[in-house]
Amino acid sequence: MRKHIVAGNWKMNNDLPQSELLITDLLKQNQTSDAEVMIAPTFTNLWQAFESLRQESIEVIAQNMHFAENGAYTGEISASMLKSIGVKTVILGHSERRAYFNETDESLAKKVDAALANDMRTIFCFGEELQDRKSENHEAVVESQIKNALFHLEADAFKNIVLAYEPVWAIGTGETASPEQAQDMHAFIRKTLADKYGNDVADSVSILYGGSVKPGNAKEIFGKPDVDGGLIGGAALNAEDFYAIVNAF
Numbered sequence: 173m174r175k176h177i178v179a180g181n182w183k184m185n186n187d188l189p190q191s192e193l194l195i196t197d198l199l200k201q202n203q204t205s206d207a208e209v210m211i212a213p214t215f216t217n218l219w220q221a222f223e224s225l226r227q228e229s230i231e232v233i234a235q236n237m238h239f240a241e242n243g244a245y246t247g248e249i250s251a252s253m254l255k256s257i258g259v260k261t262v263i264l265g266h267s268e269r270r271a272y273f274n275e276t277d278e279s280l281a282k283k284v285d286a287a288l289a290n291d292m293r294t295i296f297c298f299g300e301e302l303q304d305r306k307s308e309n310h311e312a313v314v315e316s317q318i319k320n321a322l323f324h325l326e327a328d329a330f331k332n333i334v335l336a337y338e339p340v341w342a343i344g345t346g347e348t349a350s351p352e353q354a355q356d357m358h359a360f361i362r363k364t365l366a367d368k369y370g371n372d373v374a375d376s377v378s379i380l381y382g383g384s385v386k387p388g389n390a391k392e393i394f395g396k397p398d399v400d401g402g403l404i405g406g407a408a409l410n411a412e413d414f415y416a417i418v419n420a421f
């Protein structure tokens with residue numbers, strides 16, 4: 173049985189007091205679903221979040237990291253640094269990293285390797301842009317993103333990989349992929365994995381959907397058989413909305 177996961181990506185939002193407030197609000201919510209819950213605050217808030225949630229069932233994860241262990245990479249942070257404060261999961265390949273910080277399939281493959289070498293779990297993001305969808309090229313784009321960044325891995329590595337399909341045209345736009353569009357793509361992703369690694373691996377990997385998931389649409393999206401959870405942006409900044417999504421399973 174695949175894990176259900178709901179991860180809140182706070183992006184570049186919340187200073188330290190705001191982060192503390194939101195965590196206080198999160199801890200007032202009740203969880204009624206079986207989903208693994210994660211939050212990804214900014215680097216400056218990770219330690220505080222980790223300390224506040226040490227005894228809780230919310231996992232604190234990172235939004236990004238560099239592929240090198242250490243060295244002359246001003247402004248960057250490594251897997252071992254994240255591990256040293258207790259972070260065990262990292263989001264890699266978010267479309268905003270690809271679009272604004274020139275992250276490529278090649279550099280992402282190195283980041284995935286670095287995370288795995290440090291025994292960290294990766295939430296690996298990918299997704300097509302609007303023009304790809306309009307030209308019906310979306311499956312080919314997604315397939316190449318997955319193959320280029322992940323298909324050098326051994327099957328065993330997928331124990332530490334979660335996939336997150338995020339159509340770029342649905343991120344922060346209020347426009348969501350329909351539950352059917354999400355299901356079709358998730359089934360395609362699973363088939364792509366099965367063709368390379370076999371059904372056991374494909375059936376074991378959780379595939380999250382991200383892109384304007386809200387309390388009002390989460391149930392329908394999460395109700396699809398190949399959607400195993402969500403990577404939530406805007407709605408993760410409000411504790412009640414976030415838990416309405418967590419409890420949509």
Ligand SMILES: O=C[C@H](O)COP(=O)(O)O
Nearest residue numbers: 181343344383384405406
């Ligand atoms: O990482 C989260 C995704 O980019 C989705 O963001 P959103 O829920 O604000 O559309």
